[in-house]
Ligand SMILES: NC(=O)C1=CN([C@@H]2O[C@H](COP(=O)(O)OP(=O)(O)OC[C@H]3O[C@@H](n4cnc5c(N)ncnc54)[C@H](OP(=O)(O)O)[C@@H]3O)[C@@H](O)[C@H]2O)C=CC1
């Protein structure tokens with residue numbers, strides 16, 4: 001099953017509860033615009049390299065479209081379309097005045113120098129600058145991109161359109177970025193992990209957590225949960241699974257990552273090192289947090305999953321057939337469109353600050369983020385209880401209802 005088919009399945013499952021006819025379903029699911037561009041750079045060695053970039057603008061009924069930029073070899077049109085549609089439901093679940101979009105380039109950034117990544121970013125902006133803007137479509141970081149990429153993006157876009165830092169979020173704090181954006185997705189994941197496990201009767205000190213991916217989201221979630229007294233027993237990045245049944249020393253791992261030239265855990269020796277794939281199926285784990293790629297839990301490995309709670313920090317980590325099986329086994333899944341919404345929420349705060357030329361202190365960002373995540377969680381939880389549906393279907397019901405309402409108010413052919 002391809003990524004967009006999977007998100008469509010989740011949409012359809014929720015739409016069944018909402019009496020939405022086929023024409024309206026099709027309208028809500030079909031992206032407004034999909035763009036594919038060639039991105040060519042001259043490499044440091046003087047050779048040309050060609051890449052393919054995408055921006056999918058899924059829906060703008062609730063406001064300008066919003067969503068990250070991914071630099072990863074797997075990026076293609078189908079995946080970008082799926083991720084863009086997730087953004088539409090996600091911004092609606094946390095009630096931000098945005099629609100959904102996503103973009104990216106099919107590239108392995110670890111094979112490029114920093115200078116080449118800058119060239120690639122600028123060349124991509126040259127191709128898509130007319131499509132994005134503070135009132136139309138506002139990109140942000142995702143896998144393989146960070147505050148530096150956001151800074152180059154803004155700088156290149158402003159060469160065409162003039163000063164307007166609100167064109168992109170996730171910028172460096174020194175350059176109109178928001179305090180707290182870098183940690184925001186991991187913090188939101190952590191906040192809701194604490195909330196959900198407490199609601200399910202777990203005690204923090206006895207709740208063992210495994211996190212797949214130790215990038216922006218995974219590392220901040222690990223830090224937050226460690227500070228909240230959860231033993232994080234396993235984390236992984238592309239170099240392997242790092243495991244300590246007594247709880248990893250997350251501070252040491254974070255320092256190691258910072259000192260590694262490519263930001264990897266490779267070379268860390270303070271715990272057991274297991275094969276990359278082992279993290280998902282560890283048998284002494286209560287909470288599993290996929291925080292890397294999509295499509296990592298499928299019918300092939302679902303039977304080997306032991307965790308009783310899964311927090312979808314990554315976008316689209318569970319395929320529908322596995323989702324159903326996990327649900328039937330009594331595993332509680334906090335869906336991506338709620339669990340990882342902390343990032344886009346603080347992106348919204350950054351955009352608001354840029355537009356007002358006013359800076360918020362970190363405690364205001366964190367306070368408003370925590371409140372937004374808590375409110376959205378309560379809403380999804382209540383809906384799931386009242387309608388007797390999974391948290392995922394409840395989140396989709398809320399998201400789709402809000403987008404549908406906005407579409408109806410605007411006139412369905414708008
Ligand atoms: N950044 C954000 O604000 C948001 C991100 N997300 C989602 O969270 C997920 C992670 O994004 P983000 O943290 O930003 O990305 P990063 O690029 O910062 O980090 C990704 C991490 O995943 C690791 N990784 C890649 N492949 C594997 C694998 N097969 N097994 C284990 N680890 C792997 C990477 O390792 P290595 O570095 O070694 O390649 C890296 O540690 C994505 O699904 C993204 O869409 C969702 C909402 C917002």
Ligand SMILES: O=C(O)CCC(=O)C(=O)O
Nearest residue numbers: 067068140142343344347
């Ligand atoms: O911060 C944003 O605007 C979007 C982040 C993102 O791409 C996501 O939530 O998946």
